[in-house]
Amino acid sequence: MPEIKARTVVVTGSTSGIGLGIARAFAAEGANVVINGFGKADEIEVIRRKLEEEGATTALYHPADMTKPDEIGNLIATASDKFGGVDVLINNAGIQHVAKIEEFPPEKWDQLIAILLSSAFHTMRHAIPLMKAKGKGRIINVASAHGLVASPFKSAYVAAKHGIMGLTKTAALELAQSGITVNAICPGFVLTPLVEKQIPDQAREKGISEAQVKDEVMLRLQATKEFVGIEEVAAAALYLASDAARSVTGTHISVDGGWTAQ
Numbered sequence: 001m002p003e004i005k006a007r008t009v010v011v012t013g014s015t016s017g018i019g020l021g022i023a024r025a026f027a028a029e030g031a032n033v034v035i036n037g038f039g040k041a042d043e044i045e046v047i048r049r050k051l052e053e054e055g056a057t058t059a060l061y062h063p064a065d066m067t068k069p070d071e072i073g074n075l076i077a078t079a080s081d082k083f084g085g086v087d088v089l090i091n092n093a094g095i096q097h098v099a100k101i102e103e104f105p106p107e108k109w110d111q112l113i114a115i116l117l118s119s120a121f122h123t124m125r126h127a128i129p130l131m132k133a134k135g136k137g138r139i140i141n142v143a144s145a146h147g148l149v150a151s152p153f154k155s156a157y158v159a160a161k162h163g164i165m166g167l168t169k170t171a172a173l174e175l176a177q178s179g180i181t182v183n184a185i186c187p188g189f190v191l192t193p194l195v196e197k198q199i200p201d202q203a204r205e206k207g208i209s210e211a212q213v214k215d216e217v218m219l220r221l222q223a224t225k226e227f228v229g230i231e232e233v234a235a236a237a238l239y240l241a242s243d244a245a246r247s248v249t250g251t252h253i254s255v256d257g258g259w260t261a262q
């Protein structure tokens with residue numbers, strides 16, 4: 001997809017997991033990649049340098065906390081100042097918290113909604129004018145199968161992911177005649193730190209082995225009985241960012257091993 005070369009791509013939550021996989025895919029296409037997320041400074045610098053070794057024209061790290069609207073504004077402004085705009089915005093940062101609604105800590109609810117949903121509103125409100133000025137752009141929201149269906153004990157996550165599906169469709173309609181597309185990717189279970197952290201907790205809570213958590217809980221609805229690969233999600237992002245996808249807007253691509261077909 002040579003048309004990605006020299007484009008500027010901002011990926012929130014890209015120091016790990018799916019976001020890092022997406023950043024690597026765009027780096028390999030020669031883009032300017034702005035990464036974001038938490039982690040140790042020296043480890044992030046290793047990641048940043050590796051992205052340039054793998055093909056990024058420039059890789060830049062910005063530490064914006066996705067719960068802080070001012071810092072989010074600064075992330076987009078920094079990308080724009082450095083590279084003259086934002087061509088592809090990928091809202092990906094995420095965390096999880098699993099508890100019954102009546103036991104769900106209200107501050108966790110607020111944090112999940114802020115990171116998984118409100119941060120995308122804030123990145124978009126700053127990036128859209130930049131994209132409009134260029135007459136083109138791509139916004140890709142990493143949602144989830146949980147943007148389409150629910151699971152118990154994940155109220156904030158499921159609510160935020162359903163919310164971002166609505167935001168995706170609304171933005172797509174608002175921007176339909178501006179050369180800007182807005183879409184979501186809905187992955188099933190991908191073995192990233194976010195998921196790996198849940199395995200021992202769920203094993204303890206359910207009184208089963210970690211292998212059983214993987215097979216009987218996580219992959220129960222994933223018809224392929226396999227975890228989704230990070231590179232499969234990244235490939236969907238590359239497609240949505242390409243010129244070939246210019247008429248694909250206001251929709252989602254499920255990469256979920258058949259989960260939501262049931």
Ligand code: NAD
Pocket residue numbers: 012013014015016017018019036037038039064065066067092093094095115116142143144145186187188189190191192193194195
């Ligand atoms: P991960 O834990 O590997 O990565 C999450 C990233 O978000 C990290 O870089 C982390 O530092 C960053 N982050 C967390 N809080 C942040 C904050 N306040 N500000 C800025 N960055 C922050 O998780 P992942 O599995 O790669 O998840 C990435 C996205 O994919 C999330 O939106 C998640 O909901 C979604 N998703 C994951 C799966 C899965 O099975 N792993 C499935 C469907 C959707």
